[in-house]
Amino acid sequence: MLSDELSQMGVVQALQACPGAVLDGKRERAELTLSIAPERIVEVCRFLKDQQQFIRLSGITAVDWHPMEPRFEVVYHLHSLERNERIRLLCKLDGAQPEIDSVYSVWRAADWYEREIFDLFGVSFRNHPNLIRILMPEDWVGHPLRKDFPIHGYKYSYQDE
Amino acid sequence: MSEISASAATETKRTMTLNMGPQHPSTHGVLRILLELDGETILKASPDVGFLHTGIEKECEVKTYQQVVPLTDRVDYLANLSNNLCYVLAVEKLLGMEIPRRAQWMRVMLTELTRINSHLVWLGTHAIDIGAMSVFLYCFREREDLLRIFEMFSGQRMMTSYFRVGGLALDAPRGWDKVVRKFIDQFPSKVDQYENLLTANPIWMQRTKDVGHVSLEDLIDIGATGPLIRAAGMSWDIRKSEPYSSYEQFQFQVPTQVESDVFARYQVRVAEMRESAKIVVQALEGMPEGPWQADSPHVVLPDRERMKTQMESLIYHFKIVTEGFSVPAGQVYQVIEAPRGELGYYVVSDGTNKPYRVHMRTPSFGNLMTMPNMLEGRLLADSIASLGSLDFVLGDVDR
Numbered sequence: 001m002l003s004d005e006l007s008q009m010g011v012v013q014a015l016q017a018c019p020g021a022v023l024d025g026k027r028e029r030a031e032l033t034l035s036i037a038p039e040r041i042v043e044v045c046r047f048l049k050d051q052q053q054f055i056r057l058s059g060i061t062a063v064d065w066h067p068m069e070p071r072f073e074v075v076y077h078l079h080s081l082e083r084n085e086r087i088r089l090l091c092k093l094d095g096a097q098p099e100i101d102s103v104y105s106v107w108r109a110a111d112w113y114e115r116e117i118f119d120l121f122g123v124s125f126r127n128h129p130n131l132i133r134i135l136m137p138e139d140w141v142g143h144p145l146r147k148d149f150p151i152h153g154y155k156y157s158y159q160d161e
Numbered sequence: 162m163s164e165i166s167a168s169a170a171t172e173t174k175r176t177m178t179l180n181m182g183p184q185h186p187s188t189h190g191v192l193r194i195l196l197e198l199d200g201e202t203i204l205k206a207s208p209d210v211g212f213l214h215t216g217i218e219k220e221c222e223v224k225t226y227q228q229v230v231p232l233t234d235r236v237d238y239l240a241n242l243s244n245n246l247c248y249v250l251a252v253e254k255l256l257g258m259e260i261p262r263r264a265q266w267m268r269v270m271l272t273e274l275t276r277i278n279s280h281l282v283w284l285g286t287h288a289i290d291i292g293a294m295s296v297f298l299y300c301f302r303e304r305e306d307l308l309r310i311f312e313m314f315s316g317q318r319m320m321t322s323y324f325r326v327g328g329l330a331l332d333a334p335r336g337w338d339k340v341v342r343k344f345i346d347q348f349p350s351k352v353d354q355y356e357n358l359l360t361a362n363p364i365w366m367q368r369t370k371d372v373g374h375v376s377l378e379d380l381i382d383i384g385a386t387g388p389l390i391r392a393a394g395m396s397w398d399i400r401k402s403e404p405y406s407s408y409e410q411f412q413f414q415v416p417t418q419v420e421s422d423v424f425a426r427y428q429v430r431v432a433e434m435r436e437s438a439k440i441v442v443q444a445l446e447g448m449p450e451g452p453w454q455a456d457s458p459h460v461v462l463p464d465r466e467r468m469k470t471q472m473e474s475l476i477y478h479f480k481i482v483t484e485g486f487s488v489p490a491g492q493v494y495q496v497i498e499a500p501r502g503e504l505g506y507y508v509v510s511d512g513t514n515k516p517y518r519v520h521m522r523t524p525s526f527g528n529l530m531t532m533p534n535m536l537e538g539r540l541l542a543d544s545i546a547s548l549g550s551l552d553f554v555l556g557d558v559d560r
């Protein structure tokens with residue numbers, strides 16, 4: 001749960017408008033991280049953009065915590081130019097069928113970042129307008145940034161050398 | 162009947178699909194764009210990236226923290242020192258490290274020289290795309306001087322890896338100040354030379370004014386940063402708003418324009434070169450003396466003299482070389498103002514000697530997303546000027 005110090009912060013207080021959406025939060029090295037319920041992510045992002053001036057999406061990425069469950073963490077870095085503030089949102093997804101709503105409807109910047117995560121982690125984004133691979137070839141098998149994907153790929157094995 | 166009318170409708174609206182790239186001189190690397198054309202007008206532009214994807218983020222996960230530094234050079238190979246800086250700042254933030262002033266100022270000076278270097282390559286190639294041949298030769302003349310300076314500092318012209326976690330790789334070489342001084346004293350007059358060739362040139366103005374306009378709201382929403390935003394009227398520079406590496410001690414202006422066209426972007430970048438030159442002069446004149454590496458023996462290699470005479474230094478040396486150093490668990494997102502815009506490194510540590518995850522939020526990736534807005538509904542002939550004004554590096558996009 002949220003610590004007292006954290007609950008005093010402006011953004012966290014404002015987010016009480018979305019009850020139950022913020023699962024956890026911490027402030028480390030002067031960076032605020034909030035853990036968000038995955039099914040509420042679009043609602044929270046829309047609120048932060050419209051009501052809290054977080055008009056920029058700096059980027060989205062993911063972290064694979066294999067073999068832990070929930071396995072994937074989708075990480076959103078939001079930026080408010082007006083308040084000169086940054087905030088990080090985390091959504092935990094489990095490994096069997098990682099899926100989350102796309103925030104493309106909130107920021108168009110999400111387009112390529114979500115495609116990149118889909119390509120390299122195999123996390124799929126509901127309601128994304130064009131969810132296809134972006135960096136790897138179209139016929140590539142597997143998702144290279146997953147921790148169970150070998151660094152040299154499946155094609156070569158360096159075990160015997 | 163309906164079939165006939167349908168085919169008649171397609172007959173009147175016949176479009177052509179043109180494949181531009183991946184090997185096209187004006188795409189500055191390997192970028193493929195699928196253009197749907199109606200005569201000379203672009204109806205739809207779909208960029209296809211990934212030809213230069215080298216899996217740098219994956220490779221970072223099997224290297225120790227210090228070994229990742231040379232990989233960051235290869236991300237944006239025209240602004241390698243900016244990438245070095247952003248990465249080491251992120252790791253130093255995780256370690257909670259204090260960096261000596263001399264190292265910080267050296268970093269500022271060299272990243273500003275990198276900005277000049279990157280803008281020179283941009284200006285030269287942008288001008289040659291539009292047909293101004295001689296500017297290219299002048300820009301590369303100055304760039305050669307800069308590469309010699311980088312070589313003097315680091316031993317490498319392009320893949321410098323000069324910034325290390327904890328400070329610099331080496332102290333500045335003997336006589337560095339004379340070389341930098343010689344370059345920076347004559348540099349403003351060189352910028353005047355480029356401007357004499359271009360700024361009031363009627364052909365240049367016709368090719369660049371009112372071309373590639375995108376509104377500020379669209380740019381922010383799509384994720385563009387850096388000179389693109391500043392050419393659209395927003396005075397946002399991370400060196401000012403979230404200063405790092407002692408940028409708050411330097412005086413400089415943030416140049417802006419409001420037109421948000423190719424010409425405005427040109428003006429902003431040329432003005433940035435002049436501002437960078439001012440920062441370099443300040444760093445040169447006020448360069449502090451003292452240590453150039455942090456005082457943390459478990460991270461920074463001891464010097465050879467101490468290593469050979471002191472037992473403890475030898476042990477640290479052995480530990481750092483064989484297994485690197487461990488970084489406390491946690492995550493940081495460090496942003497800096499790279500020549501192309503907001504560069505962010507997201508580093509996740511699980512407490513071991515290798516980063517668990519390194520993500521690079523590169524400026525070219527965000528900027529390239531605005532390309533369809535710049536091209537669609539405009540003339541094909543203007544696409545080259547618009548692409549040039551984006552100033553992307555494909556290594557930076559694909560990583």
